[in-house]
Amino acid sequence: MSNPRIVIITGAAGGVGRTMLAEFAGRGDLVIGVDVAQSGVSEAVQALGDQHFGFECDLSDERNIMQLFEQIDGVVDHVDVLLNNAAVGPTMQPTLETDMAGFEKAISTNLYGPFVLAREAVKRMPETGGAIVNTASLAGVLGNPGRNAYAASKAALISMTKSLACEWAERNVRVTAIAPGYIRTPMVAALEKQGKADLSMVRQRVPVGRLGRSDEIASVAGFLASDAARYVTGSVVAVDGGWMSFNQPGTAHPPVDGAPQTELARPEADDAPRVVVVTGAGNGIGRAIAESFAANGDHVALIDKDADAVRDAAKALGDSHLAIEADISSEQSVAAAFAQIESRFGHVDVMVNNAGIADLFKPALEQDTSDLKRVMDVNLSGSFMCTKAALALMQGRAGFILNVGSINTFLPFAPRHAYGASKAAIDILTRCFAAELGQKGIRSATLAPGYIRTPGVAALEDSGKVDSVAIRKRIPLGDMGRPQDIADAALFLASPAASYINGGILYVDGGWTSFGGAGDASDGGQ
Template identity: 65%
Template sequence: MTPTRTCIVTGAAGGIGRALLAEFAAPDVRLIAVDLPGSGVADAVAEHGPQHVGLECDLSDEAQIVALFAQIDTLCDGVDILLNNAAMGPIMAPTVQTDIAHFRLTLRTNLAGPFVMAREAAARMGAGGVIVNTASLAGVLGNPTRNAYAASKAALISLTRSLACEWAARGIRVNAIAPGYVRTPMVAALEAAGKADLRAVRRRIPMGRLARADEMASVIGFLASDKARYVTGAILGVDGGWMSFNQPGDAHPPADVVPAAEQSRPFADPAPRVVVVTGAADGIGAAIAARFVASGDRVAIVDRNGEGAKAQAATLGASAQAFVCDVTDEQAVTDCFAQIVQALGPVDILVNNAAIADAFQPATEQTTADLERVLDVNLTGAFLCARAAIPSLQAGRGVIVNIGSIAGLVPMAPRHAYGASKAGIDILTRCFAAELGPQGIRTATVAPGYIRTPGVAALEKAGRIDSGKIRARIPMGDLGQPQDIAEAVWFLASPGASYVNGTLLSVDGGWNAFGSAGDASDS
């Protein structure tokens, strides 16, 4: 097959880079692997077939990057995917001992290099082009003696968001991952030099281990795919729960040996999973349920609207079963999950989707009852369902995905109750990650932006939202679809997201990335 897509991978001879080559190698893809002279990049990419090319380039030098793209122009007609993965590692030096020339070199390599690569790649991209940057947990949290590296990665995160907003109108998406500790040659070198104590690192991670390079590659693979078509400007932490742990002591019991899952990919049980989706009678919940059924799983459709739940289950066939439940009723939740386990078996995945909108009234007109009504459904209900599901979740297979909202990240007046409930959902996810990570159970939050659902249609009809203004505020210029959320939830619950724990994925068309005055798009 003649390649029809071109994918550029920088830092391709390193640990994550080689995993990316394996992730993206396909008959219809031409891989252009880029790394430093003498890195062996040509040999690394040759393993995947003769249509792929290895090119040498020092990304700290703009002139070399421009020359690199002149070479690329002779190989293909355009660029479809750019994976900015190359970076200089930290030197781990005290501030007063940090050489300023090295500081500047780190910024040129880790920030200016990806910027020029993105600039040149985007000039050769059409609608549907994708850029994914490899940032770092070091760019999110402070790290002593890592000044240049951490600053460069924080800057790359900001660059990701600003490029996403600028290029959304052209149909180009830009996202990033923020890895925690990954078992790579770079980390091995730090350990060998006495600059990293990996036993201490493992104790600090709720999942109790470092990541594998293929776990970074699979997340990048999702972000670069059409399944993430409404994801742009997102920064997805892939850290095993590191950012979710916030107390003295160890996040995981000490390990005497290197965990097996850190060294090789565990066997994935192919048996159908039992998936519980709340608020699944329509809208986003219905789309999520349908996505899991399509993948061969057995789904419990939970909703207080019994007729709607039954109708949705009937639509999905024998793999779906309806259960009526008010998630605010503690006894009803307990009984519902007992019924689910009896009918379908132990729960593997819980998707907390049930939610209601608030009153859209000024704070001076809202009562405590208004606040509590929304919190009871959106937050307390999610907690009750999680509490009921946790006893049956299995290590390595159990996942809780909570549906948050952009309103929990950037509050929207006068939607005080709704925003508060969704902010609570995000931190609930993180609390679960810290607590359940040692048990091999993962959690994640999906934060939708404005999605075309019956609920949003009702708000528009009632004059509570202006869809024209909303589209203008979204860099991608349009609302998302329920299927966009369903794909994100399905991926986060899959083995491909096996090191995503406690973090949040925005599926909002770039809403949360936009910080300028005026409109984000001319839609």
């Protein structure tokens, strides 16, 4: 039996912090909870068992943090995971009424403290590496009145997440962040009690119609700190119920009477097999995704244009799965494919739009509309048609739409104009789905791979269209990812553990989209 990981969790006596303690202790980890004096952190930790530790510390003071690590060094010999969760909340004061002492206190606690904690934790991480997960906020992404110091500190923390991810990749230390929306915590309850937040209005602004639960943040942290996220670093995951995806006047969800039950407690798990549709499932990433859902006990409908490949893939999974030859750029072909799915399974629970093609690497001066249309017909229109067909089979059911994007969603490459355009379009399509379908119990998300070792990438290497050595050097983690890395992320996003992720994007790219420097991000494994 392997030794338990040693996990430090700050803000451990608060609403999210306590669920993080439970999440990681439940994974078999040894947890060290940290919070301010008289917070009850020792009692919270001891409730989990005598093997865990609780310490008090003022995280706005570097000297106190150094003293904290002296205490930590007295009980453990290394650190595997740090969860920078502690923060002081927004004062909700107008700019002219905000004193500098309060402003700087927020920066000290929410930025300087996490930096010092990360620095000291990394010194104590083994050569095999570790993970740091920072709790940021949507306030660090979207502006709000009266949240100046809080919002600025969270934006700074997001930026620092990316820069530390790039610097510490060579140590195999991954650094990620979570950006929660409104979560039902004592902090939010206090804002409501003080008349600074109207939670009934908040619920109407969230497409899923409720605040998030603390355990929904803890479960995302659990994934990001796990081996299933081994190729995720520098990524910032919005856990907001779709807040960021709604962009129009009015409300995203009809009024609800009080707090919905799913806001108050995690629903009981449904262990029944789901029906999962995966396009482009004959090879590479799509096949790995199909295999992971099948291993999870789900029934998978595999769709691919390559008849032999999709039959082989489905045959390897067993008789409870379905192989379908289809061209997703054809409306007739898509309709026929989903008629087979309806006949076999009766409904759909999860739609994974993975199928895609690359463009032809021609300069723009040599391209015409047909070059763009060839890519958009498959990557965008095909995904949209499959989603429509899947939604018709989700009527009255909770469901999930996963669109596979790309690092080109965020950073287009030249001359891959059509491919980048299609993946940018896919991301915004995901957000439109989140804004519209959240109130119907259907979530959506975008999964954005970086360079993954697939047959398609191998073909590009063989044709001289990509330089694998240069690519590895451009990746902070120093290598391409594996199809299983994307499959693990897909399985997580479609799970109850990701139940408050709606409309967000998860980059699984080894840190590619976090690197903004000149030169190489790594030595490329040389």
